[in-house]
Amino acid sequence: MAGTGAFAEIVDGDVFKYYADGEWKKSSSGKSVGIVNPSTRKTHYKVQACTQEEVNKVMETAKAAQKSWAKTPLWKRAELLHKAAAILKEHKSPIAEALVKEIAKPAKDSVTEVVRSGDLISYCAEEGVRLLGQGTFLVSDSFPGNERTKYCLTSKIPLGVVLAIPPFNYPVNLAVSKIAPALIAGNSLVLKPPTQGAVACLHMVHCFHLANFPKGLISCITGRGSEIGDFLTMHPGVNCISFTGGDTGIAISKKAGMIPLQMELGGKDACIVLEDADLGLVAANIIKGGFSYSGQRCTAVKVVLVMESVADALVEAVKAKVAKLTVGAPEEDCDITPVVSESSANFIEGLVMDARDKGATFCQEYKREGNLIWPLLLDKVRPDMRIAWEEPFGPVLPVIRIGSVEEGIHHCNASNFGLQGCVFTKDINKAMLISDAMESGTVQINSAPARGPDHFPFQGIKDSGIGSQGITNSINMMTKVKSTVINLPTPSYTMG
Ligand code: G3H
Numbered sequence: 282m283a284g285t286g287a288f289a290e291i292v293d294g295d296v297f298k299y300y301a302d303g304e305w306k307k308s309s310s311g312k313s314v315g316i317v318n319p320s321t322r323k324t325h326y327k328v329q330a331c332t333q334e335e336v337n338k339v340m341e342t343a344k345a346a347q348k349s350w351a352k353t354p355l356w357k358r359a360e361l362l363h364k365a366a367a368i369l370k371e372h373k374s375p376i377a378e379a380l381v382k383e384i385a386k387p388a389k390d391s392v393t394e395v396v397r398s399g400d401l402i403s404y405c406a407e408e409g410v411r412l413l414g415q416g417t418f419l420v421s422d423s424f425p426g427n428e429r430t431k432y433c434l435t436s437k438i439p440l441g442v443v444l445a446i447p448p449f450n451y452p453v454n455l456a457v458s459k460i461a462p463a464l465i466a467g468n469s470l471v472l473k474p475p476t477q478g479a480v481a482c483l484h485m486v487h488c489f490h491l492a493n494f495p496k497g498l499i500s501c502i503t504g505r506g507s508e509i510g511d512f513l514t515m516h517p518g519v520n521c522i523s524f525t526g527g528d529t530g531i532a533i534s535k536k537a538g539m540i541p542l543q544m545e546l547g548g549k550d551a552c553i554v555l556e557d558a559d560l561g562l563v564a565a566n567i568i569k570g571g572f573s574y575s576g577q578r579c580t581a582v583k584v585v586l587v588m589e590s591v592a593d594a595l596v597e598a599v600k601a602k603v604a605k606l607t608v609g610a611p612e613e614d615c616d617i618t619p620v621v622s623e624s625s626a627n628f629i630e631g632l633v634m635d636a637r638d639k640g641a642t643f644c645q646e647y648k649r650e651g652n653l654i655w656p657l658l659l660d661k662v663r664p665d666m667r668i669a670w671e672e673p674f675g676p677v678l679p680v681i682r683i684g685s686v687e688e689g690i691h692h693c694n695a696s697n698f699g700l701q702g703c704v705f706t707k708d709i710n711k712a713m714l715i716s717d718a719m720e721s722g723t724v725q726i727n728s729a730p731a732r733g734p735d736h737f738p739f740q741g742i743k744d745s746g747i748g749s750q751g752i753t754n755s756i757n758m759m760t761k762v763k764s765t766v767i768n769l770p771t772p773s774y775t776m777g
Pocket residue numbers: 450451577578579580730731732733
């Protein structure tokens with residue numbers, strides 16, 4: 282059970298502590314922030330409401346700890362990460378339980394998130410050992426006007442303190458996808474978890490504590506965004522920000538100083554379906570891509586653009602599969618569970634009502650109880666409807682019927698987002714042309730969008746983000762290149 286056994290020390294009464302300087306602490310504010318269970322809509326957990334003074338202290342210790350961590354051999358950093366990964370997997374049950382209660386993620390998916398996170402940490406340790414274990418060697422005489430009098434040695438060095446801000450939908454996995462690359466590269470790490478997902482994050486951080494990482498190297502600070510949000514992201518002690526979430530990322534990018542940013546801010550992933558597509562395969566992928574975790578994934582299929590000639594058949598196939606989705610409690614591992622908050626459910630409902638008022642065809646009856654919204658396929662959606670462009674982050678999927686592939690590409694590219702997209706066709710030549718034409722960070726051919734496997738590059742263009750993630754790219758992003766140039770008095774040629 283969360284907060285018990287190996288995790289007993291992370292909680293004080295009914296409030297979870299924050300983690301700083303290698304210890305679990307209570308905030309001097311004496312205040313807490315409640316975490317509402319999306320299913321019951323009642324406060325389920327409480328976390329510390331940390332103060333700006335506590336943020337300052339965390340930044341100081343993070344800076345000091347980073348200096349000695351950067352001198353820790355790479356193989357030792359990797360060894361500790363492997364240890365943390367093993368401990369995380371060993372304790373998957375209480376962490377998954379917190380995910381079920383805080384974000385209503387279905388029980389099995391919650392366990393999968395924790396296991397995937399352990400695998401990510403281990404892979405990152407391995408990749409870091411290889412990637413950071415080598416640099417480059419350049420000679421000067423390849424550039425016109427130079428003789429071979431200069432040898433340039435480059436290596437990758439840490440940035441300093443990395444601030445990691447993961448979102449509610451993958452609080453553990455999208456936290457470790459920032460923590461592990463930062464640490465293997467020799468950085469220290471300050472984690473600000475989302476409020477919903479904070480308790481799962483605190484448990485995950487305790488696994489790093491149990492693995493005996495040096496004091497102050499990792500901190501986890503909880504609290505209200507209004508109190509510590511801007512203070513953290515604009516803090517002069519922060520040398521890099523890795524953020525996943527919504528529009529807040531755009532605001533952060535405008536306020537942050539001259540530091541590297543890694544941002545993933547959502548998407549409106551288009552699924553383009555051609556006449557020759559295998560409609561059974563498309564329908565299965567639309568269900569998986571559009572409705573898993575109730576559509577609360579940045580990579581969810583968020584608009585289907587289907588050729589008119591096959592639209593009736595596809596809509597029927599998807600409708601049949603929607604009817605089989607189970608709706609209810611995350612504890613019972615239902616496919617569709619309550620969305621994260623009442624305001625989120627209200628927003629989704631607003632999009633549905635707008636589509637209804639403008640004449641979309643409802644393939645199911647719209648049904649909502651509290652935060653639980655039944656899966657809904659909206660056919661014959663037109664570009665004047667909000668759902669054609671906005672991200673519901675819920676189990677509602679619009680279908681737009683198109684007369685040509687160009688029309689589909691045009692709709693995809695007219696979006697402010699450009700995270701992922703997918704195209705279904707048996708013609709690989711057409712698929713390649715469409716992929717090249719789509720303004721998206723990734724295009725999947727004959728499968729739904731997805732971030733994983735976690736070592737694949739993952740990036741958005743336009744309002745979907747800055748930079749590229751995936752294990753290798755994140756390690757690279759959290760380092761900078763350092764050169765040392767050896768200047769020789771006379772040209773020297775190998776074996777010359
Ligand atoms: O919500 C954003 C995540 O990065 C999506 O990850 O494709 O593994 O669900 P996923």
